[in-house]
Amino acid sequence: MMASESWRFSVGFEEIPNAALFVRDIMELDVPPGFMIPPHVAGPLPVMDRAFHGQEAREAGSQWADWWHRILNQEVLKNGVTHVTDQRTRLAHLADVVGVPPRFVELADYPAVQKAAQTAFTAGCLWAGDMRRSLLSPNGELFDWTLTREVAEEVARTLRVGLGRVQAQAIVLIVEGIWWQRFAPGIILCSPAAALNPMIARDILQSGFRSGFS
Amino acid sequence: MRSIAPRILALAASLLFVTALAPGALAETTPGSHPMGTLLATSMHVVRFDAAVAEEHGFSIITRNGIQMSVPTGQTDATPQNTVGGPCGTSYIYLTGSILQYEYYTGFTVIAPAVDFGWSVNIVGPNFYDRTGNWGGTLKSARSWRAPGKGEYDIPVDDSGYYDGEVVSAASFAILDNGEVCYSAGPSSRTYVNYP
Numbered sequence: 001m002m003a004s005e006s007w008r009f010s011v012g013f014e015e016i017p018n019a020a021l022f023v024r025d026i027m028e029l030d031v032p033p034g035f036m037i038p039p040h041v042a043g044p045l046p047v048m049d050r051a052f053h054g055q056e057a058r059e060a061g062s063q064w065a066d067w068w069h070r071i072l073n074q075e076v077l078k079n080g081v082t083h084v085t086d087q088r089t090r091l092a093h094l095a096d097v098v099g100v101p102p103r104f105v106e107l108a109d110y111p112a113v114q115k116a117a118q119t120a121f122t123a124g125c126l127w128a129g130d131m132r133r134s135l136l137s138p139n140g141e142l143f144d145w146t147l148t149r150e151v152a153e154e155v156a157r158t159l160r161v162g163l164g165r166v167q168a169q170a171i172v173l174i175v176e177g178i179w180w181q182r183f184a185p186g187i188i189l190c191s192p193a194a195a196l197n198p199m200i201a202r203d204i205l206q207s208g209f210r211s212g213f214s
Numbered sequence: 215m216r217s218i219a220p221r222i223l224a225l226a227a228s229l230l231f232v233t234a235l236a237p238g239a240l241a242e243t244t245p246g247s248h249p250m251g252t253l254l255a256t257s258m259h260v261v262r263f264d265a266a267v268a269e270e271h272g273f274s275i276i277t278r279n280g281i282q283m284s285v286p287t288g289q290t291d292a293t294p295q296n297t298v299g300g301p302c303g304t305s306y307i308y309l310t311g312s313i314l315q316y317e318y319y320t321g322f323t324v325i326a327p328a329v330d331f332g333w334s335v336n337i338v339g340p341n342f343y344d345r346t347g348n349w350g351g352t353l354k355s356a357r358s359w360r361a362p363g364k365g366e367y368d369i370p371v372d373d374s375g376y377y378d379g380e381v382v383s384a385a386s387f388a389i390l391d392n393g394e395v396c397y398s399a400g401p402s403s404r405t406y407v408n409y410p
Contacts, residue, residue, distance in 0.1 A: 006300045006301050007300060007301060008298065008299070008300050008399060009298075009299045009300075010295035010296075010297065010298040010299070010399070010401070011295055011296055011297040011298075011299075012295040012296055013296050013297070013308075014296065014403065014404060014405075015310065015311065015404075015405055015406065016404065016405075016406070019406075087336065087338045087378045087380060087402075088338055088378075090378055090404075091338065091339075091376050091377075091378050091404070094376055094378075094404060095376060100375065100376070101374075101406060101408070102409075122406065122408045125311055125405070125406045125408070126311075126312065126408075129310035129311065129312070129405070132308070132310070133310070136308070138360070138364065139304075139306070139321060139323055139358055139360060140296065140297055140304075140306035140307075140308055140319070140321070141297060141304060141306070141323070142297070143299075145299055145303070145304055145323065148299055149299075149301065163301070169295055
């Protein structure tokens with residue numbers, strides 16, 4: 001079998017975007033509804049007595065939306081940073097986009113969300129790590145591989161394209177309920193519950209593969 | 215994991231040799247990891263890369279850290295993710311940060327029994343932190359392999375900051391009992407390590 005005929009499905013289930021969602025919800029930011037704003041994070045959150053209110057919550061919420069889109073773009077690396085990019089370059093880019101705890105000086109242009117991140121981001125990383133451990137199988141899988149293969153081959157047959165052109169990726173966000181959304185061609189955002197539900201997972205895979213073939 | 219036909223095993227062995235020369239491969243082995251098996255004990259060596267032959271077999275020639283190497287095509291423009299799957303299986307790595315420590319685990323699942331494997335993980339962090347873990351050797355027809363066998367490695371570090379771990383695609387593979395070589399598509403993971 002030629003390697004060039006390989007389909008590909010990758011899953012990103014990282015702490016950092018989930019920590020950003022944790023910041024939004026535990027600080028009670030008032031985020032304006034918009035494109036790619038996920039639901040509330042899953043599970044009960046600890047009580048944060050320094051949560052924002054009123055104008056501060058609205059201002060931080062608006063800034064959070066910008067920060068969130070930058071983080072999502074960083075996650076899918078639409079800005080030209082690729083896998084072969086040196087790991088240190090990737091880390092530098094991550095620090096630029098997300099900011100570096102505890103001071104987050106990189107977010108100086110977003111003072112309200114900077115304050116929220118200073119307060120809750122590192123706790124969010126720990127929360128996301130613990131949640132992820134509880135959700136993943138011992139071999140690190142969330143999507144069923146047999147189903148993934150079945151859908152990849154089905155999409156290739158239906159679209160009459162080589163398997164090598166069937167590629168997609170999912171970014172898993174620890175939000176409540178069954179939720180998923182296409183972020184860009186071939187890139188799906190989804191909740192763990194959506195990935196673990198065979199019928200929903202099939203829809204996610206079909207949408208990703210169909211929109212992502214090159 | 216991506217399947218490669220047996221007839222390019224010689225190319226695979228050559229790739230291992232090049233990987234052994236890469237700066238990361240000379241770094242200190244990650245505490246708790248197992249030493250690499252006998253797969254690097256080859257008398258083959260790389261004289262040059264033939265881009266046309268590499269392309270024919272689904273590889274691309276790239277230069278990393280000043281060293282020319284061949285990686286499975288697709289890795290040149292792929293985005294790093296925790297788990298990456300393809301026709302012959304999946305591979306994964308997860309880093310989780312805590313207080314002046316990170317934890318990680320890595321491994322693969324393949325569609326047919328594997329008889330041999332090689333695996334390499336590189337983790338970088340603040341202040342020139344750079345560690346490589348290598349594993350390899352025979353597998354008794356296992357369809358999966360994981361390091362550690364269960365749980366996670368706990369790696370203490372001196373500095374807080376972001377850490378980036380990746381499975382080194384060109385050196386991470388499983389040889390199936392039908393002779394196919396499945397290469398990892400090179401998943402990666404990032405985490406933040408905090409101060410107390």
